[in-house]
Amino acid sequence: MADKTVTIEQTGSPIRRTADQRATLIGLGLNKMHKRTTLQDTPQVRGMINKVAHLVRVVDESK
Known part of the structure; x- marks a missing residue:
């Protein structure tokens, strides 16, 4: 299961969102619109x- 990945893309702006939602986006490696990042598919990331x-x-x- 360690080799499974998930690719996500930011589609919404963090403007006028709570601080914890902004921090979650940064934790996922997203900070700009339409940026993509690939992470391991773990329960924490999900x-x-x-x-x-x-x-x-x-x-x-991906598998």
Whole structure:
């Protein structure tokens, strides 16, 4: 399971969002619109994605 990755793209702006949502985006490696990042698919990362689901989209789920 350590080799599974998930690619996410930021689709929403952190302007007028709470500080914890902004911090979650930074923790995911996102800080600009339409930026993509690939992370390991862990429960912690999935929880962060769910927290800011209205600001990001999952682009690719690789094995």
